[in-house]
Amino acid sequence: MNVEKIYKDANALLEGHFLLSSGNHSQFYLQSAKVLEDPKVAETLAKELASQIKKSNLKIDTVCSPALGGVLAGYELARALGVRFIFAERVNKKMTIRRGFEIQKGENILMCEDIITTGGSALEAAKVATEMGANIVGYAALANRGFCKRVGGDTEAKPTCKLPKDLPFFALADFEFDIYEPKNCPLCKDGSEAYKPGSRGN
Ligand code: ZN
Numbered sequence: 001m002n003v004e005k006i007y008k009d010a011n012a013l014l015e016g017h018f019l020l021s022s023g024n025h026s027q028f029y030l031q032s033a034k035v036l037e038d039p040k041v042a043e044t045l046a047k048e049l050a051s052q053i054k055k056s057n058l059k060i061d062t063v064c065s066p067a068l069g070g071v072l073a074g075y076e077l078a079r080a081l082g083v084r085f086i087f088a089e090r091v092n093k094k095m096t097i098r099r100g101f102e103i104q105k106g107e108n109i110l111m112c113e114d115i116i117t118t119g120g121s122a123l124e125a126a127k128v129a130t131e132m133g134a135n136i137v138g139y140a141a142l143a144n145r146g147f148c149k150r151v152g153g154d155t156e157a158k159p160t161c162k163l164p165k166d167l168p169f170f171a172l173a174d175f176e177f178d179i180y181e182p183k184n185c186p187l188c189k190d191g192s193e194a195y196k197p198g199s200r201g202n
Pocket residue numbers: 017025026182185186187188189193194
C-alpha cells in the first residue's frame with residue numbers, strides 16, 4: 001500500500017513552504033484529518049493497519065483514542081479488528097474517560113491516534129485508562145511523524161518520543177520531514193515566503 005500517495009491524493013500531505021504554529025518553517029505539512037474525509041479511504045487504511053496488528057497476535061479487547069484527532073482512526077480500527085471502541089477527552093485540559101464508558105479490570109486496550117508525533121496525548125489517555133483498570137497492550141496510528149519507532153519501521157526513536165519502549169507501536173508509514181527555524185530555512189533562502197497551511201485554499 002502506497003500510504004504517501006493516498007495522503008497526497010487526499011490533500012492530507014501538502015508540499016510548499018509552510019509557517020507552522022510553532023513559528024518554524026517546513027516544506028511539508030500533514031493535514032491528517034483530510035485523509036479520513038472519505039470513509040472508504042478511512043476503511044482501507046484501518047484494514048491495512050489492523051492486518052499488521054493481527055500478525056502480532058496481541059490480545060485486544062478494546063481500542064481507545066484521545067479525542068478529537070484519534071477518534072475517526074480509532075473507530076475504524078476497532079471495526080477492522082472487530083472490537084469495542086471508547087475515547088478519552090480533555091475536560092479543562094485534563095484527560096478523562098467519561099460518557100458512561102467502563103473498563104473492566106485487566107481489559108486489554110490498544111491506544112490509537114490518527115498521527116503520532118511524540119505520543120503525548122495517547123500516553124495521557126493511556127494513563128487514565130490504566131487508572132480505570134486497563135492493561136495497555138500497545139499503540140497504533142495511521143501515520144508516524146518520525147519521533148517514535150514503529151514496528152517494522154526504519155526510523156529510530158528520538159529522545160522526544162513519549163511512548164513506552166516496552167510496548168509495540170504500529171503505524172502504516174513514517175512521515176519524517178525537516179522543520180527549520182526561519183533564520184535557517186533553505187526555502188526562505190531560495191526567496192519564497194512561508195504561509196500558514198490552509199491560507200491558500202489548501
Ligand atoms: Zn522558510
